[in-house]
Amino acid sequence: MKLLKVQTAFRFDEELLELVKEKAKAQRRSLNNYIEGLLHKDVGSIPNEETKKAIEEARSSKNLERINDLDTWVANL
Known part of the structure; x- marks a missing residue:
């Protein structure tokens, strides 16, 4: 999945912007x-459509494989 970056502009209070620049630096x-x-910290936990579908699939137990031993399952990946 390719993430598209979109350029945009915001207006910030000058003093706030200076404080944010200092924190970033x-x-x-x-x-x-x-x-x-x-x-991302504030709104990054909102699931996108693909994640929502995966959550729904997991909750409905469709097409799930039971894993009894995680170490063995990971080793077989």
Whole structure:
């Protein structure tokens, strides 16, 4: 799955933006990466359509393989 990055523009309070830039710099991250990380923390747990389908499939027990020994199952991957 290819992730598409979309360029956009936001307006921030100047003092807030300076504080955010300082935080990003302190973590040796770009401003974009830092803000994107904050957004992922806040809304990143919202499942996309593919994940919703997988959750529904798991809850309905369709096409599931019972795993009795995880170590053996992983070794056979």
